[in-house]
Amino acid sequence: MEDYYVHPTSIVDAGASIGRGTKIWHFCHIQSGAKIGDGCSFGQNINVANNVVIGNGVKVQNNVSLYEGVELEDYVFCGPSMVFTNDLTPRARYPKGHMGYKKTLVRHDATIGANATVVCGHTLGEFCTIAAGAVVTKDVLPHALMAGVPARQIGWVCKCGQVLDKNLHCPDCGTQYLFVDEKAGICKCGGGE
Structure with missing residues:
Protein backbone atom coordinates (compact mmCIF):
# COMPACT_ATOMS: atom_id res chain seq x y z
CA MET A 1 0.00 0.00 0.00
CA GLU A 2 1.23 3.51 -0.88
CA ASP A 3 2.23 5.74 2.02
CA TYR A 4 1.59 8.99 0.14
CA TYR A 5 -1.59 10.59 -1.25
CA VAL A 6 -2.38 11.23 -4.92
CA HIS A 7 -5.72 12.85 -5.84
CA PRO A 8 -7.69 10.81 -8.42
CA THR A 9 -7.36 13.61 -11.01
CA SER A 10 -3.55 13.47 -10.88
CA ILE A 11 -1.19 11.21 -12.82
CA VAL A 12 2.01 9.62 -11.53
CA ASP A 13 4.03 7.97 -14.30
CA ALA A 14 5.79 4.65 -13.80
CA GLY A 15 9.34 5.22 -12.61
CA ALA A 16 8.57 8.24 -10.41
CA SER A 17 9.60 8.00 -6.76
CA ILE A 18 7.41 9.63 -4.08
CA GLY A 19 8.30 9.77 -0.40
CA ARG A 20 6.20 8.95 2.65
CA GLY A 21 3.52 11.42 3.69
CA THR A 22 3.70 13.45 0.48
CA LYS A 23 0.38 14.86 -0.79
CA ILE A 24 -0.29 15.48 -4.48
CA TRP A 25 -3.54 17.35 -5.05
CA HIS A 26 -5.78 18.01 -8.11
CA PHE A 27 -4.62 17.89 -11.75
CA CYS A 28 -0.91 17.23 -11.14
CA HIS A 29 1.46 15.24 -13.35
CA ILE A 30 4.54 13.58 -11.88
CA GLN A 31 6.70 12.30 -14.74
CA SER A 32 8.95 9.27 -14.93
CA GLY A 33 12.28 9.61 -13.15
CA ALA A 34 11.09 12.39 -10.81
CA LYS A 35 12.30 11.90 -7.23
CA ILE A 36 10.18 13.48 -4.50
CA GLY A 37 11.09 13.29 -0.80
CA ASP A 38 9.00 12.74 2.32
CA GLY A 39 6.33 15.09 3.62
CA CYS A 40 5.99 17.28 0.51
CA SER A 41 2.84 19.09 -0.56
CA PHE A 42 1.86 19.83 -4.18
CA GLY A 43 -1.11 22.13 -4.84
CA GLN A 44 -3.28 21.85 -7.91
CA ASN A 45 -1.98 21.90 -11.48
CA ILE A 46 1.67 21.06 -10.76
CA ASN A 47 3.96 19.43 -13.32
CA VAL A 48 7.11 17.68 -12.12
CA ALA A 49 9.18 16.78 -15.18
CA ASN A 50 11.50 13.86 -15.84
CA ASN A 51 14.51 13.58 -13.53
CA VAL A 52 13.59 16.51 -11.26
CA VAL A 53 14.90 16.01 -7.71
CA ILE A 54 12.90 17.33 -4.75
CA GLY A 55 13.93 17.02 -1.11
CA ASN A 56 11.83 16.54 2.03
CA GLY A 57 9.21 18.95 3.32
CA VAL A 58 8.97 20.95 0.08
CA LYS A 59 5.77 22.95 -0.57
CA VAL A 60 4.81 23.76 -4.15
CA GLN A 61 1.74 25.98 -4.52
CA ASN A 62 -0.74 25.95 -7.45
CA ASN A 63 0.27 26.29 -11.11
CA VAL A 64 4.02 25.60 -10.91
CA SER A 65 6.02 23.54 -13.42
CA LEU A 66 9.29 22.02 -12.26
CA TYR A 67 11.20 21.37 -15.49
CA GLU A 68 14.06 18.94 -16.00
CA GLY A 69 17.24 20.45 -14.59
CA VAL A 70 15.55 21.81 -11.44
CA GLU A 71 16.61 20.52 -8.03
CA LEU A 72 14.93 21.63 -4.80
CA GLU A 73 16.61 20.81 -1.50
CA ASP A 74 14.66 20.26 1.75
CA TYR A 75 11.93 22.68 2.89
CA VAL A 76 11.90 24.89 -0.21
CA PHE A 77 8.68 26.90 -0.70
CA CYS A 78 7.50 27.68 -4.26
CA ASN A 86 15.67 25.26 -18.21
CA ASP A 87 16.85 26.65 -21.57
CA LEU A 88 18.47 30.06 -22.11
CA THR A 89 17.94 30.09 -25.90
CA PRO A 90 14.76 28.09 -26.66
CA ARG A 91 13.51 27.64 -30.22
CA ALA A 92 10.47 25.58 -31.15
CA ARG A 93 12.09 24.74 -34.50
CA TYR A 94 15.43 23.68 -32.98
CA PRO A 95 14.84 21.81 -29.72
CA LYS A 96 18.01 20.87 -27.83
CA GLY A 97 16.63 18.08 -25.67
CA HIS A 98 17.73 17.41 -22.12
CA MET A 99 21.44 17.69 -22.97
CA GLY A 100 20.94 21.42 -23.55
CA TYR A 101 19.12 22.12 -20.27
CA LYS A 102 20.78 24.30 -17.64
CA LYS A 103 20.63 23.25 -13.99
CA THR A 104 18.89 25.33 -11.34
CA LEU A 105 19.62 24.48 -7.71
CA VAL A 106 17.45 25.86 -4.92
CA ARG A 107 19.14 25.32 -1.55
CA HIS A 108 17.30 24.25 1.58
CA ASP A 109 14.70 26.50 3.23
CA ALA A 110 14.63 29.02 0.35
CA THR A 111 11.34 30.79 -0.45
CA ILE A 112 10.25 31.84 -3.94
CA GLY A 113 7.27 34.20 -4.02
CA ALA A 114 4.17 34.13 -6.20
CA ASN A 115 4.71 34.87 -9.90
CA ALA A 116 8.50 35.09 -9.53
CA THR A 117 10.66 33.75 -12.37
CA VAL A 118 13.96 31.91 -11.89
CA VAL A 119 16.07 31.97 -15.05
CA CYS A 120 17.95 28.67 -15.34
CA GLY A 121 21.62 28.08 -14.62
CA HIS A 122 21.68 29.66 -11.17
CA THR A 123 21.82 28.64 -7.52
CA LEU A 124 19.54 30.16 -4.90
CA GLY A 125 21.23 30.08 -1.48
CA GLU A 126 19.77 28.56 1.65
CA PHE A 127 17.18 30.63 3.53
CA CYS A 128 17.00 33.24 0.74
CA THR A 129 13.68 34.88 -0.11
CA ILE A 130 12.66 35.86 -3.65
CA ALA A 131 9.90 38.48 -3.59
CA ALA A 132 6.66 38.05 -5.50
CA GLY A 133 7.07 38.95 -9.17
CA ALA A 134 10.89 39.12 -9.05
CA VAL A 135 12.98 37.80 -11.96
CA VAL A 136 16.16 36.03 -10.80
CA THR A 137 18.96 36.30 -13.38
CA LYS A 138 22.01 35.47 -11.24
CA ASP A 139 23.08 33.39 -8.25
CA VAL A 140 21.52 34.40 -4.92
CA LEU A 141 23.44 34.49 -1.64
CA PRO A 142 22.21 32.58 1.40
CA HIS A 143 19.70 34.65 3.45
CA ALA A 144 19.46 37.32 0.70
CA LEU A 145 16.17 39.14 0.10
CA MET A 146 15.75 39.68 -3.64
CA ALA A 147 13.15 41.85 -5.41
CA GLY A 148 12.53 43.54 -8.75
CA VAL A 149 13.09 42.95 -12.45
CA PRO A 150 15.83 41.91 -12.72
CA ALA A 151 16.01 40.88 -9.06
CA ARG A 152 18.50 42.72 -6.90
CA GLN A 153 19.29 42.30 -3.24
CA ILE A 154 17.34 44.65 -0.98
CA GLY A 155 18.11 43.12 2.41
CA TRP A 156 18.69 39.99 4.45
CA VAL A 157 16.32 37.38 5.84
CA CYS A 158 16.50 35.32 9.04
CA LYS A 159 16.17 31.57 8.90
CA CYS A 160 12.71 32.02 10.48
CA GLY A 161 11.68 34.06 7.41
CA GLN A 162 11.56 37.56 8.90
CA VAL A 163 13.42 40.45 7.26
CA LEU A 164 16.42 41.49 9.37
CA ASP A 165 16.75 45.06 10.59
CA LYS A 166 19.68 47.32 9.60
CA ASN A 167 21.77 45.80 12.42
CA LEU A 168 21.17 42.27 11.04
CA HIS A 169 18.97 41.42 14.02
CA CYS A 170 15.74 39.42 13.68
CA PRO A 171 12.80 41.21 15.35
CA ASP A 172 10.84 37.93 15.59
CA CYS A 173 13.18 35.26 16.96
CA GLY A 174 16.01 37.50 18.23
CA THR A 175 18.79 35.90 16.18
CA GLN A 176 21.75 38.19 15.51
CA TYR A 177 23.77 37.86 12.28
CA LEU A 178 27.14 39.24 11.20
CA PHE A 179 28.19 40.39 7.74
CA VAL A 180 31.05 38.20 6.47
CA ASP A 181 31.80 39.57 3.01
CA GLU A 182 30.14 40.29 -0.32
CA LYS A 183 30.66 36.74 -1.60
CA ALA A 184 29.60 34.86 1.56
CA GLY A 185 26.90 37.19 2.85
CA ILE A 186 25.95 36.85 6.51
CA CYS A 187 26.35 34.27 9.26
CA LYS A 188 24.48 33.58 12.47
CA CYS A 189 26.38 34.60 15.57
CA GLY A 190 23.98 33.68 18.37
CA GLY A 191 20.97 35.00 20.19
CA GLY A 192 17.40 33.92 19.64
CA GLU A 193 16.46 30.27 19.14
Whole structure:
Protein backbone atom coordinates (compact mmCIF):
# COMPACT_ATOMS: atom_id res chain seq x y z
CA MET A 1 0.00 0.00 0.00
CA GLU A 2 1.23 3.51 -0.88
CA ASP A 3 2.23 5.74 2.02
CA TYR A 4 1.59 8.99 0.14
CA TYR A 5 -1.59 10.59 -1.25
CA VAL A 6 -2.38 11.23 -4.92
CA HIS A 7 -5.72 12.85 -5.84
CA PRO A 8 -7.69 10.81 -8.42
CA THR A 9 -7.36 13.61 -11.01
CA SER A 10 -3.55 13.47 -10.88
CA ILE A 11 -1.19 11.21 -12.82
CA VAL A 12 2.01 9.62 -11.53
CA ASP A 13 4.03 7.97 -14.30
CA ALA A 14 5.79 4.65 -13.80
CA GLY A 15 9.34 5.22 -12.61
CA ALA A 16 8.57 8.24 -10.41
CA SER A 17 9.60 8.00 -6.76
CA ILE A 18 7.41 9.63 -4.08
CA GLY A 19 8.30 9.77 -0.40
CA ARG A 20 6.20 8.95 2.65
CA GLY A 21 3.52 11.42 3.69
CA THR A 22 3.70 13.45 0.48
CA LYS A 23 0.38 14.86 -0.79
CA ILE A 24 -0.29 15.48 -4.48
CA TRP A 25 -3.54 17.35 -5.05
CA HIS A 26 -5.78 18.01 -8.11
CA PHE A 27 -4.62 17.89 -11.75
CA CYS A 28 -0.91 17.23 -11.14
CA HIS A 29 1.46 15.24 -13.35
CA ILE A 30 4.54 13.58 -11.88
CA GLN A 31 6.70 12.30 -14.74
CA SER A 32 8.95 9.27 -14.93
CA GLY A 33 12.28 9.61 -13.15
CA ALA A 34 11.09 12.39 -10.81
CA LYS A 35 12.30 11.90 -7.23
CA ILE A 36 10.18 13.48 -4.50
CA GLY A 37 11.09 13.29 -0.80
CA ASP A 38 9.00 12.74 2.32
CA GLY A 39 6.33 15.09 3.62
CA CYS A 40 5.99 17.28 0.51
CA SER A 41 2.84 19.09 -0.56
CA PHE A 42 1.86 19.83 -4.18
CA GLY A 43 -1.11 22.13 -4.84
CA GLN A 44 -3.28 21.85 -7.91
CA ASN A 45 -1.98 21.90 -11.48
CA ILE A 46 1.67 21.06 -10.76
CA ASN A 47 3.96 19.43 -13.32
CA VAL A 48 7.11 17.68 -12.12
CA ALA A 49 9.18 16.78 -15.18
CA ASN A 50 11.50 13.86 -15.84
CA ASN A 51 14.51 13.58 -13.53
CA VAL A 52 13.59 16.51 -11.26
CA VAL A 53 14.90 16.01 -7.71
CA ILE A 54 12.90 17.33 -4.75
CA GLY A 55 13.93 17.02 -1.11
CA ASN A 56 11.83 16.54 2.03
CA GLY A 57 9.21 18.95 3.32
CA VAL A 58 8.97 20.95 0.08
CA LYS A 59 5.77 22.95 -0.57
CA VAL A 60 4.81 23.76 -4.15
CA GLN A 61 1.74 25.98 -4.52
CA ASN A 62 -0.74 25.95 -7.45
CA ASN A 63 0.27 26.29 -11.11
CA VAL A 64 4.02 25.60 -10.91
CA SER A 65 6.02 23.54 -13.42
CA LEU A 66 9.29 22.02 -12.26
CA TYR A 67 11.20 21.37 -15.49
CA GLU A 68 14.06 18.94 -16.00
CA GLY A 69 17.24 20.45 -14.59
CA VAL A 70 15.55 21.81 -11.44
CA GLU A 71 16.61 20.52 -8.03
CA LEU A 72 14.93 21.63 -4.80
CA GLU A 73 16.61 20.81 -1.50
CA ASP A 74 14.66 20.26 1.75
CA TYR A 75 11.93 22.68 2.89
CA VAL A 76 11.90 24.89 -0.21
CA PHE A 77 8.68 26.90 -0.70
CA CYS A 78 7.50 27.68 -4.26
CA GLY A 79 4.71 30.28 -4.34
CA PRO A 80 1.69 30.19 -6.64
CA SER A 81 2.40 30.46 -10.37
CA MET A 82 6.15 31.00 -9.97
CA VAL A 83 8.20 29.92 -12.99
CA PHE A 84 11.36 27.90 -13.55
CA THR A 85 13.10 27.78 -16.94
CA ASN A 86 15.67 25.26 -18.21
CA ASP A 87 16.85 26.65 -21.57
CA LEU A 88 18.47 30.06 -22.11
CA THR A 89 17.94 30.09 -25.90
CA PRO A 90 14.76 28.09 -26.66
CA ARG A 91 13.51 27.64 -30.22
CA ALA A 92 10.47 25.58 -31.15
CA ARG A 93 12.09 24.74 -34.50
CA TYR A 94 15.43 23.68 -32.98
CA PRO A 95 14.84 21.81 -29.72
CA LYS A 96 18.01 20.87 -27.83
CA GLY A 97 16.63 18.08 -25.67
CA HIS A 98 17.73 17.41 -22.12
CA MET A 99 21.44 17.69 -22.97
CA GLY A 100 20.94 21.42 -23.55
CA TYR A 101 19.12 22.12 -20.27
CA LYS A 102 20.78 24.30 -17.64
CA LYS A 103 20.63 23.25 -13.99
CA THR A 104 18.89 25.33 -11.34
CA LEU A 105 19.62 24.48 -7.71
CA VAL A 106 17.45 25.86 -4.92
CA ARG A 107 19.14 25.32 -1.55
CA HIS A 108 17.30 24.25 1.58
CA ASP A 109 14.70 26.50 3.23
CA ALA A 110 14.63 29.02 0.35
CA THR A 111 11.34 30.79 -0.45
CA ILE A 112 10.25 31.84 -3.94
CA GLY A 113 7.27 34.20 -4.02
CA ALA A 114 4.17 34.13 -6.20
CA ASN A 115 4.71 34.87 -9.90
CA ALA A 116 8.50 35.09 -9.53
CA THR A 117 10.66 33.75 -12.37
CA VAL A 118 13.96 31.91 -11.89
CA VAL A 119 16.07 31.97 -15.05
CA CYS A 120 17.95 28.67 -15.34
CA GLY A 121 21.62 28.08 -14.62
CA HIS A 122 21.68 29.66 -11.17
CA THR A 123 21.82 28.64 -7.52
CA LEU A 124 19.54 30.16 -4.90
CA GLY A 125 21.23 30.08 -1.48
CA GLU A 126 19.77 28.56 1.65
CA PHE A 127 17.18 30.63 3.53
CA CYS A 128 17.00 33.24 0.74
CA THR A 129 13.68 34.88 -0.11
CA ILE A 130 12.66 35.86 -3.65
CA ALA A 131 9.90 38.48 -3.59
CA ALA A 132 6.66 38.05 -5.50
CA GLY A 133 7.07 38.95 -9.17
CA ALA A 134 10.89 39.12 -9.05
CA VAL A 135 12.98 37.80 -11.96
CA VAL A 136 16.16 36.03 -10.80
CA THR A 137 18.96 36.30 -13.38
CA LYS A 138 22.01 35.47 -11.24
CA ASP A 139 23.08 33.39 -8.25
CA VAL A 140 21.52 34.40 -4.92
CA LEU A 141 23.44 34.49 -1.64
CA PRO A 142 22.21 32.58 1.40
CA HIS A 143 19.70 34.65 3.45
CA ALA A 144 19.46 37.32 0.70
CA LEU A 145 16.17 39.14 0.10
CA MET A 146 15.75 39.68 -3.64
CA ALA A 147 13.15 41.85 -5.41
CA GLY A 148 12.53 43.54 -8.75
CA VAL A 149 13.09 42.95 -12.45
CA PRO A 150 15.83 41.91 -12.72
CA ALA A 151 16.01 40.88 -9.06
CA ARG A 152 18.50 42.72 -6.90
CA GLN A 153 19.29 42.30 -3.24
CA ILE A 154 17.34 44.65 -0.98
CA GLY A 155 18.11 43.12 2.41
CA TRP A 156 18.69 39.99 4.45
CA VAL A 157 16.32 37.38 5.84
CA CYS A 158 16.50 35.32 9.04
CA LYS A 159 16.17 31.57 8.90
CA CYS A 160 12.71 32.02 10.48
CA GLY A 161 11.68 34.06 7.41
CA GLN A 162 11.56 37.56 8.90
CA VAL A 163 13.42 40.45 7.26
CA LEU A 164 16.42 41.49 9.37
CA ASP A 165 16.75 45.06 10.59
CA LYS A 166 19.68 47.32 9.60
CA ASN A 167 21.77 45.80 12.42
CA LEU A 168 21.17 42.27 11.04
CA HIS A 169 18.97 41.42 14.02
CA CYS A 170 15.74 39.42 13.68
CA PRO A 171 12.80 41.21 15.35
CA ASP A 172 10.84 37.93 15.59
CA CYS A 173 13.18 35.26 16.96
CA GLY A 174 16.01 37.50 18.23
CA THR A 175 18.79 35.90 16.18
CA GLN A 176 21.75 38.19 15.51
CA TYR A 177 23.77 37.86 12.28
CA LEU A 178 27.14 39.24 11.20
CA PHE A 179 28.19 40.39 7.74
CA VAL A 180 31.05 38.20 6.47
CA ASP A 181 31.80 39.57 3.01
CA GLU A 182 30.14 40.29 -0.32
CA LYS A 183 30.66 36.74 -1.60
CA ALA A 184 29.60 34.86 1.56
CA GLY A 185 26.90 37.19 2.85
CA ILE A 186 25.95 36.85 6.51
CA CYS A 187 26.35 34.27 9.26
CA LYS A 188 24.48 33.58 12.47
CA CYS A 189 26.38 34.60 15.57
CA GLY A 190 23.98 33.68 18.37
CA GLY A 191 20.97 35.00 20.19
CA GLY A 192 17.40 33.92 19.64
CA GLU A 193 16.46 30.27 19.14
